[in-house]
Amino acid sequence: MSSRSLVADLERVVNRERVLSSPEDLLCYSYDASPSSSNLPQAVVFPASTQEMSQLLGLCYRLGVPVVPRGAGTGLSGASLPAPGKSVVVCLTGMNRILHVDATNLVTVVEPGVTTGAIHQAVEAQGLFYPPDPSSAGACTIGGNVATGAGGLRALKYGVTRHYVLGLEVVLPDGEVMTTGATTAKNATGYDLTRLMVGSEGTLAVFTRITLHLIPLPLAKKTLLAAFRTPAQAAATVSAIVSHRLLPSTLEFMDGTTLRCVDAHTRTGTPTGAEAVLLIEADGTPDSAAQEAEQLASLCREYGAMEVRVAETPQQAEHLTLARRSVLPALAHAHPQQGLGTQPVLFLEDATVPPSRLVEMVEAVAEIGARFSILAGVMGHAGDGNLHPYFIAGSREEKDISRLEHAVTEMVQTALELGGTVSGEHGIGVSKAAFLPLKISPTEMRVMRFIKDGLDPKGLLNPGKLFPSTRNVATG
Ligand SMILES: Cc1cc2nc3c(=O)[nH]c(=O)nc-3n(C[C@H](O)[C@H](O)[C@H](O)COP(=O)(O)OP(=O)(O)OC[C@H]3O[C@@H](n4cnc5c(N)ncnc54)[C@H](O)[C@@H]3O)c2cc1C
Structure with missing residues (x-):
């Protein structure tokens, strides 16, 4: 079918100003925050309701047109990139209402296109807390x-997105609407289809409504930054914190390469000579947060920190977190x-290792980078082992891309050998x-393939993701 007749069909479902089809517009929806290469979709559509979403998927199902769900396009693994050939991107950013915040039952019901930061603000205004906190919030x-099972900075203490999703309204690939889960914190009623959907990367259904569990907002937070002369000292401190049964809400690691990149980009005033930094936050009541921060600071000193800075005001806390918040723009x-x-x-990358293997991973990344003559470093969520090893090459020439790909492959193999996993959160x-x-x-x-084929027998929802050359991967 021609693009023009597809667009005309789409415009019969949603208002024409919510259908984009000019090449310049399509280009904006052909990439995400990963360096993966992509294709232009045939059209981008912005549904405004579950009913429109259902009609759009029903239409594409009948026509055999692949559909790629998309949020804000901040993904770091190319999961929202348009498929090769014909496809329609459905962008959910127009469905961005917070439908209600229920302080009695500790839940909020939201549309899928609302930003995570807007949810934080709305619930915190009522003394409630939605802990998952990706840096892109x-x-x-x-x-x-x-859809990605996102994590974030507070995962060590509070867990990740999947721990807070109580229920979903989803549209299946053929357009049928289904609700999963419940609005109660406890629910043992049949297969947990909600959990199945979390992390499904837009390959099983499109979410149109999300029910999230909330908890009371901690009353106080203390922020500290500890600088070390070696990554090994910082890593040993992380292990000590965990083995002393301390549970900071944030325990972030940055190595020397990362600190130098950040300092070249933003003046954060990191202590000179530091080859690793831990950014730590303790929360709770004012007394418990202060007491935990004191214990954390003294552990850092005991394990060799050259300097420990403890914020006394919100402004100082903001300043201490600046280096961590500046990492991705600095690396870019x-x-x-x-x-x-x-x-x-x-x-x-976001390969994850058990926290006790942090040093080995940091050393391996540096060694791999040196061997392939590319810039290499590690930062990330040290407390839960969810590291962000990265490699930077000087150009997009084939030889540089090939060096990056080989380095990443070796890094992933190392993470697996250390008892880790391929992706912690992206x-x-x-x-x-x-x-x-x-x-x-x-x-x-x-079993994964069976689930995908059962829910999406025509293979139209976000094709090429998770299972790229599907059968090969499954047998390979
Ligand atoms: C600066 C920066 C910092 C980041 N920090 C973190 C971090 O700390 N932790 C972390 O986990 N990630 C982080 N990320 C990665 C990214 O922000 C997350 O993966 C995020 O969850 C992607 O959300 P998005 O709205 O941009 O989704 P997109 O990138 O648009 O899509 C991601 C996936 O979700 C699917 N999808 C989107 N909406 C729906 C829907 N309604 N129904 C079904 N499927 C859907 C898409 O098909 C795709 O598979 C960071 C990214 C950047 C650029």
Whole structure:
């Protein structure tokens, strides 16, 4: 079918100003925050309601047109990229209402296109807390968070998105609407289809309504930053914190390479000579947060911190978190060979290892980077082992991309050898699909494939994600 007749059909379902089809408009929806290459969709549609979403999917199902769900496009694994050939992107950012916040039953019901940051603000205004806190919270959507199983900075103490999703309203690939879960915190009624949907990366259904569990907002928070002369000292401190049964809400790690990239981009005033930093936050009542912060500071000193800064005011706390918040913009501007006029490429990963293997992972990443002559570093959520190893090459030339790909492959293999996993929070998408069989057994892959085929027999929902060359991966 021609693009023009597809667009005309789509415009019969949603208002024509919510259908984009000019090449310039389509280009904006052909990429996400990953460096993965992509294709132009045939059209981008912005549904405004579950009913429209259902009609859109029903239409595409009848026509055999692939559909790619999309939130804000901040994904780091290419999971919302349009499929090769014909496809329609359904962008959920127009369905962005917080439908209600129920302080008595500790739930909120939201549409999928609302940003995570807007949910934080709305519930915190009522003394409630939605803990999952991806660094992209100001931009990413809750639908994208549910679809990727997003984590964030507070996961060590509070868990990740999947721990807070109580129920969903979803539209299945053929347009049928289904609700899963309940609005109660406890629910043992049949298969847990809600959990099945979390992390499904837009391949099983499109979420149109999300019910989230809330908890009371901690009354106080203390922020501290500890600088170390070696990553090994910082990593040993992380293990000590965990083994002393302390549970900070945030326990973030940045290595020396990351600190130098950040300092070149933003003046954060990191202590000179630091080769690793831990950003730590303790929360609770004013007394318990202060007491825990004191214990954390003294543990850091005991394990060799060259300097520990404890924020006494919200402004000081804001300043201490600046380096961590500046990491991704800083890495996006970092160049392994300063002064070279080429466009550098950043591969940012999220392989995760048990926290006790942190040092080995940090050392392995540095060694791999040196061997492939590319800039390499590690930062991330040290408390739960969810690291962000990254590699930066100086250009997009084939030889540089090939070096990056080899480095990432070795890094993932190392993480698996250390007892870790391929992705801690960004999901598989297209960029990590080749690694899936390294972690997932053929039996598990067969069951995943069975679920996908059962819910989406025509293979139209977000094709090429999770299972890129599907059958090959499953048997390979
Ligand atoms: C600066 C920066 C910092 C980041 N920090 C973190 C972090 O700390 N933790 C973390 O986990 N991630 C982080 N990310 C990655 C990213 O923000 C998350 O993966 C986020 O969940 C993606 O949300 P999105 O709305 O942008 O989704 P998109 O990128 O648009 O889509 C992601 C996936 O969700 C699917 N999807 C989107 N909406 C729906 C829906 N309504 N129904 C079904 N499927 C849907 C898409 O098909 C795709 O598979 C970061 C990214 C950036 C750029």
